[in-house]
Amino acid sequence: MTPPDTDVRVGRVRPRRLRSSAAMRALVAETRLHPSDLILPMFVREGVDLPVPITSMPGVVQHSLDSLVVATREAADAGVGGVMLFGVPATRDAVGSAADHPDGILNVGLARVREAVGDDTLVMADLCLDEFTDHGHCGVLTTDARGATVVDNDATLERYAAMACAQADAGAHVLGPSxxxxxxxxxxxxxxxxxxxxxxxxxxxxxxxSSGFYGPFREAVESTLEGDRSTYQQDPANLSESLREARLDIEEGADIVMVKPALPYLDVLRAVTEVAHEAGVPTSAYQVSGEYAQIEAAAAQGWIDRDRVVMEALTSIKRAGAGSILTYYALEVARRLQG
Structure with missing residues (x-):
């Protein structure tokens, strides 16, 4: 038997009233994207005069120095929060000598960009050796007691210190040790x-x-890596070590902590955000090359609504706790948000 007050109860509790129009949905939206939340990763390649398309990342290029400056200016004008620069050098060696050389392509690119935009947007630098080493690993190699080739943690730290000073001198506002x-x-x-x-x-x-979602990035930086980085990047099966790493980084002086990749690790992002907020430190996330390539590939087949999925993915990353997002869609989305 239906209770006599059913109609009253249904009329009283109607969550759909708050979804009734675009204006209503905008009014009650709990998560909002803003252009300043977005960071645009860009690649600068030594020895080219024109941008070089990256086949696995439609719409993304390896920039020349001149096109890098133009693209950064466009990002600043659109209100993008920052640009993260990666270098693609013409020559590489075992210790990544070009990484901290003043004339290395990344440092030259940083200087050119900082001169062009000043403080209009944040100029950020990837601080890692993988783009600069002939073996493609993120550090200096050595042989362990068993005769295996491994990355020498402490020798690599010496190279990172030199890179940090060179990138700061070149004009970077923010360094991203990765x-x-x-x-x-x-x-x-x-x-x-x-x-x-x-x-x-x-x-x-x-x-x-240690993710399979980095594949297109390897093309973007022309990686020479053989093997993988599972001995120093984190195991996708684990969460608690991410929280330990975040706490250690905060103790060591990190100004912002980041989770990479983003969408497959939203649970990690939420947990790291909670740890970071306890310490008063903001969080970021990187929507990596494989995430971008998946969207572009599916959209090219007509299987998804590209623009809708782009916004949905970024909103979900923000909803999970990221204060800022590195995304190859940064310029496009910033312009869309500005109308």
């Missing part, structure tokens, strides 16, 4: 401070997983 070496944030922070660059911030790749 190699997942133990103690890297403390070493970079100490090197910057000793170099008189206490003003330069450190964005820690606190939770960077």
């Amino acid at each position: 190699g997942m070496m133990d103690g890297q944030i403390g070493v970079v922070r100490d090197a910057l401070d000793a170099h008189g660059r206490t003003d330069v911030a450190v964005l820690a790749y606190a939770a960077k997983y």
